[in-house]
Amino acid sequence: MPFTFLHAADLHLDSPFRGLARAPKAVRERLKESTFASFEKLVSLSRLEKVDFVVLAGDLYDAADRSLRAQLRMQKQLTLLAEDGIPVFIVHGNHDPENGWQARLDYPEQVTVFGSRRVEFRAVDNRRGERIAHVYGISYREAAVRENLAAGFEKKEGAPFHLALLHANVDGDAAHDNYAPCRLSELAGKGFDYWALGHVHGRRVLGESPHVVYPGNSQGRSIREIGPKGGYVVSVSETGDVSLSFRDTADVLWTELAVSIEGIRTEQELKGRLEAAMTAAAAEAGGRPVVLRLRLEGAGVQHDSLQSPQVVAEWLESLREWYGSPDESDAWVWLDSLDVRTRPELGGTDxxxxxxxxxxxxxxxxxxxxxxxxxxxxxxxxxxxxxxxxxxxxxxxxxxxxxxxxxxxxxxxxxxxxxxxxx
Structure with missing residues (x-):
């Protein structure tokens, strides 16, 4: 039977968003709420599109000792999915391992949290009672899992589609901790139809036969996590063909734009380009708040003055004042930083x-x-x-x-x- 499911990961609920002490209160509060808001959008999307099930591939919470607030908000959203008859399958990752503190809360019976002792599987039926898939998964017992968890995955007959849920570092991505390390070739050889991965915050499709997919995190948490964030709605056809549809659910966008100093002779001209970039960032966000980094590049006469930290700091503060206070609007732009990568304008001899x-x-x-x-x-x-x-x-x-x-x-x-x- 054709069916659909939602694949998301790395929600990092209640992330503290450190390093924003100088940001206005409205910015800090919106960012602190943003991880919850993005997850709520994913849940609303799942209900609206009547997906057959949801898989969450680890790091649902930002800390092993998850906050009570985050757990209560999670319980509320999982209950909404259960009320619509949508099963949810969860594994925990390095940020929210099994041995972290957990409140004693009751979750709907439609929610499966895979344990950490061995790989387990659950059968999934659609709303008509027809078997559509087996979902397999294993959680982290503790934060630093160094063994290859993928090695324990084995298909069990009895379903037309097999989905593996895993929080792992595939092929040793150096930008992420090397937890549950495994190889793409190993995953491809296991015979599963879809590997629903978590851990890497950048959205990536590592393979399509079978599909091996990182959806990325659902809400950017720093200037290193720019652009749309969310999850995949995955459709499986009668013949087993898989198609992915990314859905952007980020509540606040982190954005980086380049501003060239080439051809600029005066500070007034530079001011105009910087202000135009901030206006463009707001327009591209579609009414959502933006945390922005402007990257100054190119060669020009303004280069030398931009080597002064004091001058850059004055530009930063002035631009923040120019664009207005985030308290005055819901669709604000907060200029996080100016990244200077300019070059001097060479005249005459090199x-x-x-x-x-x-x-x-x-x-x-x-x-x-x-x-x-x-x-x-x-x-x-x-x-x-x-x-x-x-x-x-x-x-x-x-x-x-x-x-x-x-x-x-x-x-x-x-x-x-x-x-x-x-x-």
């Missing part, structure tokens, strides 16, 4: 072609920008003391060649501006 320290510095930087291995060596040498801190080391390992080149170039241009200033 400074890298001369003699002296500055020329040598620029030549070495350009060489490192162009050569991935040389760039890696340079960054590791420069950051060696900082790399003793595990999180910083994890961050540097996650950098691609393009981002590494950007950082080296940015550092060289900052050094050159300071050297020119001091002669």
């Amino acid at each position: 400074p890298a072609e001369g003699d002296g320290f500055l020329a040598e510095l620029l030549r070495q930087a350009r060489s490192a920008e162009a050569d991935g291995s040389e760039g890696r060596r340079l960054l590791e040498e420069a950051l060696e003391p900082a790399l003793r801190q595990p999180k910083l080391r994890e961050w540097t390992l996650s950098l691609g060649d393009e981002r590494r080149s950007e950082l080296i170039g940015q550092a060289a241009r900052l050094a050159a501006a300071l050297l020119r200033e001091k002669e």
Whole structure:
């Protein structure tokens, strides 16, 4: 029988949104509520489209000792799904492992939370009582699960479709903790029709035969998680063909826009471009609040002044004042930061072609920008003391060649501006 289901993950209910102490109260309160609002939109979507079941692939809560508020809100939404006859299948991940604190609450019988001892499965019938699928899953017992949980998944006969629910790092994504590590080839060889994954916050379809899918998190929580967020409504045809429809349920959008300084001669012109970018971000959000980062790039005469942290801070505060207070509107734009990646406007002789320290510095930087291995060596040498801190080391390992080149170039241009200033 054809059927549909919702696949979501990484709700991170009651996320604290740290690092926003200077943001207005209205921004902080809306962000704190945003994870709940996004989940409620997913539930409303499931009810409206009358999906046959829902799967939630881990990290429903932001902390192992989940807040009572988050658990009560979860109970309410699961009850609404049960009232519409929609079963829900849940696994817990590294943020909300089984051994974390849990309130003693009653959940509808249509809700299945898979345990952590072994992979279990449940049969799923549609509203007419026809068998449509088997759903399999296993939760994390504790936060740091290093063993390959995928190895325990085995199909059980008796259903036309087999869905595996797993919170895991497939093929060792360096940007995420390597919990429940497994390989895409291993998942593809298990014979399941759909792997409903969680853990990676970026939306990705790793394979289509079978489908191996990360829906991403349902609400962005920092400027590293930009763009639409939500879940997939998955349709399965009579012949077993799978089609995905992403649904954006983010309550607040995190956005990054580029603003070029090329051709700008005055601060007034720069102000106009920055204000236009903020207006564009608001228009693209479709009436939703936006947390925005503006990335200044390109070469121009404004480059040197933008190397001053004080000047950048003054631009930031002035733009926040210009766009108005979030208290005055529901569709606000909060300018989180200005990221300066500009270059000086070169007139006449290229400074890298001369003699002296500055020329040598620029030549070495350009060489490192162009050569991935040389760039890696340079960054590791420069950051060696900082790399003793595990999180910083994890961050540097996650950098691609393009981002590494950007950082080296940015550092060289900052050094050159300071050297020119001091002669």
